[in-house]
Amino acid sequence: MLAVASLVTLSACSGSGDSGGSSSGGKPVTVEFWGAAVGLDKSVALWNKSHPDIKVKYSQIPAGSIGGYAKMQNAVKAGNAPCLGQVGYDTLSNFIATGALEDIHEYADASKDKFVPWTWQMSSVGDRVFGIPVDTGPMAMYYRTDLFKKYKISPPKTWDDFAAAAQKVHSANPSAYLTTTPQDAYDLGALTWQAGGKWFGTANDRWQVTIDNPQTSKVAQYWQGLLDKKLVTSDPMLDTAWFKKVQDGQLLSLVSAVWAAPLISKNLPELSGKWAVAPMPQWSAGQKAAGNRGGSATVVLKGCEHPKEATEFATWMSTDSDSVTSLIKNTGIYPAATSGQQLPAVDQPSAYFGGQNIYDVFKTAAANTSTGWVWGPTMSQVQSDMKDGLKKAGAGQGTIPKTVTSVQDSTVAAMKSQGLSVGK
Amino acid sequence: MATRTPGDALAHPIAGSAAKRVPGRGHTRSAVLFLAPFGLLFTAMLLAPIGYAVYQSFFRTHRSGLGLGPSTTVFAGFDNYVTALHDSRFMSSFLRVFTLGIVQVPVMLGLALLLALLLDSRGAVFKKFFRQIYFLPYALPGVIAAIMWSFLYAPSVSPFTAALRHVGLEVNFLSGDLVLASIGNMMTWAWTGFNMLIIYSALQAIPGELTEAAVMDGCSGWRVAWHVKIPAVRPALILTTVFSIIGTAQLFNEPAVLSQVAPTVSPTYTPILATQQSADINNYNYAATQSVILALLTFVLSFGFLKFTQRKGTFA
Numbered sequence: 001m002l003a004v005a006s007l008v009t010l011s012a013c014s015g016s017g018d019s020g021g022s023s024s025g026g027k028p029v030t031v032e033f034w035g036a037a038v039g040l041d042k043s044v045a046l047w048n049k050s051h052p053d054i055k056v057k058y059s060q061i062p063a064g065s066i067g068g069y070a071k072m073q074n075a076v077k078a079g080n081a082p083c084l085g086q087v088g089y090d091t092l093s094n095f096i097a098t099g100a101l102e103d104i105h106e107y108a109d110a111s112k113d114k115f116v117p118w119t120w121q122m123s124s125v126g127d128r129v130f131g132i133p134v135d136t137g138p139m140a141m142y143y144r145t146d147l148f149k150k151y152k153i154s155p156p157k158t159w160d161d162f163a164a165a166a167q168k169v170h171s172a173n174p175s176a177y178l179t180t181t182p183q184d185a186y187d188l189g190a191l192t193w194q195a196g197g198k199w200f201g202t203a204n205d206r207w208q209v210t211i212d213n214p215q216t217s218k219v220a221q222y223w224q225g226l227l228d229k230k231l232v233t234s235d236p237m238l239d240t241a242w243f244k245k246v247q248d249g250q251l252l253s254l255v256s257a258v259w260a261a262p263l264i265s266k267n268l269p270e271l272s273g274k275w276a277v278a279p280m281p282q283w284s285a286g287q288k289a290a291g292n293r294g295g296s297a298t299v300v301l302k303g304c305e306h307p308k309e310a311t312e313f314a315t316w317m318s319t320d321s322d323s324v325t326s327l328i329k330n331t332g333i334y335p336a337a338t339s340g341q342q343l344p345a346v347d348q349p350s351a352y353f354g355g356q357n358i359y360d361v362f363k364t365a366a367a368n369t370s371t372g373w374v375w376g377p378t379m380s381q382v383q384s385d386m387k388d389g390l391k392k393a394g395a396g397q398g399t400i401p402k403t404v405t406s407v408q409d410s411t412v413a414a415m416k417s418q419g420l421s422v423g424k
Numbered sequence: 425m426a427t428r429t430p431g432d433a434l435a436h437p438i439a440g441s442a443a444k445r446v447p448g449r450g451h452t453r454s455a456v457l458f459l460a461p462f463g464l465l466f467t468a469m470l471l472a473p474i475g476y477a478v479y480q481s482f483f484r485t486h487r488s489g490l491g492l493g494p495s496t497t498v499f500a501g502f503d504n505y506v507t508a509l510h511d512s513r514f515m516s517s518f519l520r521v522f523t524l525g526i527v528q529v530p531v532m533l534g535l536a537l538l539l540a541l542l543l544d545s546r547g548a549v550f551k552k553f554f555r556q557i558y559f560l561p562y563a564l565p566g567v568i569a570a571i572m573w574s575f576l577y578a579p580s581v582s583p584f585t586a587a588l589r590h591v592g593l594e595v596n597f598l599s600g601d602l603v604l605a606s607i608g609n610m611m612t613w614a615w616t617g618f619n620m621l622i623i624y625s626a627l628q629a630i631p632g633e634l635t636e637a638a639v640m641d642g643c644s645g646w647r648v649a650w651h652v653k654i655p656a657v658r659p660a661l662i663l664t665t666v667f668s669i670i671g672t673a674q675l676f677n678e679p680a681v682l683s684q685v686a687p688t689v690s691p692t693y694t695p696i697l698a699t700q701q702s703a704d705i706n707n708y709n710y711a712a713t714q715s716v717i718l719a720l721l722t723f724v725l726s727f728g729f730l731k732f733t734q735r736k737g738t739f740a
Binding site: 070093098128202207234387392395415419420 | 507
């Protein structure tokens with residue numbers, strides 16, 4: 001009796017939430033959740049309204065690549081991490097490798113069939129499950145219909161057409177460009193993914209690093225060619241300067257993921273009706289391959305006192321029709337749950353895109369995304385090195401192909417220095 | 425952050441010898457009592473973190489196979505240090521900051537001395553007003569100032585670039601050749617006023633008789649400055665130099681903000697940025713190692729400079 005009493009006192013002071021599980025009756029369990037995507041809070045509010053036993057407390061943190069991941073990792077190190085966090089598939093193995101995640105397979109296994117299989121693969125290793133998939137990032141080409149008409153170009157079907165279009169635009173107007181170069185590892189990775197290459201794999205209990213594979217080299221040389229001829233710019237995409245240039249008619253298109261749609265419509269409301277979405281250009285005519293850029297899972301961070309309840313919420317958030325509808329509308333996600341892909345919210349014409357049902361394009365892209373892609377265990381380092389090299393290549397220092405080669409080397413070195421086995 | 429707040433330990437050797445006094449027994453007890461809070465905080469906030477960083481630098485995280493199992497922390501001896509000394513990006517960040525400091529610190533302090541002398545001269549008008557103006561950049565938070573400069577430098581919006589274009593010059597302040605000078609300019613702008621104030625205070629402390637005597641002897645304004653004032657403010661110049669060495673070694677704000685707009689400013693541009701980068705990619709032990717190396721080098725440089733000036737002082 002005394003032991004029980006002191007236990008209650010202890011956990012009441014522990015600060016990270018209330019004592020006991022939901023099964024104990026009594027007070028509700030509180031689960032903290034750190035996320036970066038806009039609109040996650042709306043799903044949390046829906047949950048809290050309908051689930052009095054498990055209270056989810058949401059905090060908005062910076063996006064992963066600009067400090068959010070470091071914040072989560074530091075919190076885990078310090079032993080005061082929240083129960084739940086939002087982590088992109090690309091950085092999941094990083095989190096697994098640093099031991100920052102709880103294995104939640106015993107609570108999650110039952111939900112496996114609710115998700116597109118490759119997203120489940122991305123969130124798990126063997127029998128262990130480290131996250132509940134939320135979304136994927138099927139890619140397509142966004143383009144300005146009015147300007148395409150003005151310069152007399154039709155949406156390019158192949159990358160060769162795309163290069164020709166870039167030439168045509170720039171010749172017609174020296175201050176206008178078709179698009180900008182890949183800016184970071186996720187851009188280049190997504191384009192490699194479409195081309196059928198792979199950066200990482202595992203075999204015989206060893207990591208295989210093939211960042212400098214033939215497909216990536218092809219992609220790198222292609223963009224370097226455009227850069228050399230000064231047919232593309234090297235501005236970062238979807239930032240203030242980018243929006244300004246699009247407004248001024250100096251940038252005409254963007255090859256990116258489904259989540260770019262709400263960013264474009266919210267930041268450029270005056271261009272409503274002047275955009276459309278087409279499938280991304282292909283390496284050879286007649287192909288239908290698409291890449292995937294982004295997509296994330298809700299993970300249970302190390303030290304979570306209520307992994308069962310946390311998993312319950314994460315699963316609900318990714319599968320409940322109200323929650324997923326809200327995420328599609330507010331966050332612009334393309335659901336990882338198969339049920340989510342049937343929702344009316346992903347089958348509607350968009351006034352902003354001139355009445356086009358853009359989800360038709362993204363659905364096809366999602367169906368045509370190859371499923372064997374694997375991200376490595378040191379993606380923070382890969383991203384940092386790649387971004388640095390690509391930025392410099394854009395400024396005329398070094399080249400994209402050289403960056404690819406050097407990142408291959410630095411990645412192998414980084415993995416070996418941590419004691420990981422790297423080889424064939 | 426580039427903090428150049430005077431620290432007790434550093435100010436001491438310059439401040440000259442304190443009066444020696446042998447305290448009695450009662451004095452010792454009350455001294456201990458008064459020193460205890462400081463000692464406690466000093467240990468908890470300064471010594472302990474330094475000790476922890478040094479300790480961390482001798483370990484590394486070891487994973488095996490695919491690294492998907494739990495990791496272990498193993499003793500690494502000087503492995504991290506060897507890695508850091510062979511890390512070309514880390515080493516070149518030192519070289520870069522060293523090059524910057526060699527040029528920027530003398531320019532900045534020369535400017536600060538000149539401004540202080542001008543303010544101190546008899547003919548100076550609106551002394552208070554100009555003192556405020558020169559000091560103003562220091563009052564602006566460093567990151568805000570860096571953001572402001574990043575707009576002044578960015579080719580698409582820079583008024584300087586536009587003005588130079590009018591006279592037929594195409595200058596990109598963020599290009600590889602110029603960016604280091606641009607950073608130096610930002611630092612000079614931000615810190616000249618601060619250093620000027622220290623030198624100016626020292627000038628104010630010069631006894632009036634000294635300068636008057638010089639004038640009586642027929643010294644002109646600049647000769648008074650050269651033969652009387654500058655030698656008299658030598659301790660202040662040494663102090664500001666030491667602060668500047670420490671501040672330059674910790675250069676962070678300016679390149680961190682510029683890296684957003686300047687493609688040539690890499691994530692490992694300065695030693696502190698490199699350290700931050702290691703922490704960002706979860707290599708905390710290596711980040712600790714880099715911090716220790718940076719601290720040691722800063723220590724050697726600043727105390728080396730002090731020793732050098734002190735030895736020279738005995739000849740003077």
